[in-house]
Amino acid sequence: MPFKRYVEIGRIALVNYGKDYGKLVVIVDVIDQNRALVDAPDMVRGQINFKRLTLTDIKIDIKRVPNKKTLIAALEAADVKNKWESSSWGRKLIVQKKRASLNDFDRFKIMLAKIKKAGVVRQELAKLKKETTA
């Protein structure tokens, strides 16, 4: 049961409450027991409570409180965006967002695709059943 994700300088976290909900931010410094100084390429560096953060597995290599340019360069070097979007957690969030933004025509297309997929699966199942009984 040891801990794997630590609050440390360079840890990537997901904001799970508040105005910046859903953003990936970098912990750039620790203010005190409850708050961290946090930065992201598209926001002003600011403080946030740990209760509003969920730590991820990703960590980048930066010094304490880097300036914006160094931070963006470090994020590029560690390829955080691709690592996040290829992780199972990141993929789930992308799917959730896609599902929430569908319009009626997209839902219709999905319905047809589901029916088609179910039809193909059932055909294969019928084939396998016939082989076992035969």
Added chain:
Amino acid sequence: MSYKYHQFQVVGRGLPTETEEQPKIYRMKLWATNEVRAKSKFWYYLRKLKKVKKSNGQMLAINEIFEKNPTTIKNYGIWLRYQSRTGYHNMYKEYRDTTLNGAIEQMYTEMASRHRVRHHCIQVIKTATIPAKLCKRESTKQFHNSKIKFPLVFKKVRPPTRKLKTTYKASRPNLFV
């Protein structure tokens, strides 16, 4: 980040009289929730220091002071004088925060919780940003570590907005990080 206490610079003097054509001008930096309260506080302190009241004085300027670098963390030392149930005491407290207004707000809430001292019984004598070497309190010095690392031990499961809050849940939450 909206702060309850704002820092104001208040400048005032006594009214000019025949004996004193150019009375001395006094400037004070203080914390109040709004400008009206800041002006009132200014006269309160000035009365205690000089023989001048609001009725025979004039306010020359009142400006709000904003934090110069609200994106850097600083260690603030606050010297205060407070009234307890048995008398007046001086205190020195340290806080780590990004802005001075935030540190003052922390101070007021901490004095209220630890010593049951309400806001009107506290007088701020002096504030300063302290370099890390000169900090006196262990609770601020423990964060002076460039390789700080600690786990979040207990994960509070919260709905992402207050609107999604429900009284009953189907299952118990998993609190492991």
